[in-house]
Amino acid sequence: MSLKGDVIKRLVGIKCPKCNEDIDFLKNYQSGEMYYMFSVESNGMGDYDGQEFQPDDKGNDYECPHCAETLFTDEDKALKFLKGEISGC
Numbered sequence: 001m002s003l004k005g006d007v008i009k010r011l012v013g014i015k016c017p018k019c020n021e022d023i024d025f026l027k028n029y030q031s032g033e034m035y036y037m038f039s040v041e042s043n044g045m046g047d048y049d050g051q052e053f054q055p056d057d058k059g060n061d062y063e064c065p066h067c068a069e070t071l072f073t074d075e076d077k078a079l080k081f082l083k084g085e086i087s088g089c
């Protein structure tokens with residue numbers, strides 16, 4: 001890939017292969033569980049603290065923010081796409 005090609009790609013931007021809109025990020029949906037420390041406060045109310053996400057590896061979708069199509073299901077490809085190294089799935 002030539003340097004000139006890189007510059008042009010960056011000026012044009014990354015386009016969604018499904019709807020052809022410009023993309024500078026993908027929406028990532030992961031399946032898993034949110035973990036909180038649940039305790040009781042001095043006023044008697046419950047308190048949720050220290051949230052942490054624990055993925056269960058069942059779902060990991062990278063979607064176009066415009067048309068909501070799932071473009072990738074792994075981070076490596078999604079990253080390459082956003083860097084302009086690959087054009088689609």
Ligand SMILES: [Zn+2]
Pocket residue numbers: 016017018019020021064065066067068069
């Ligand atoms: Zn799209």
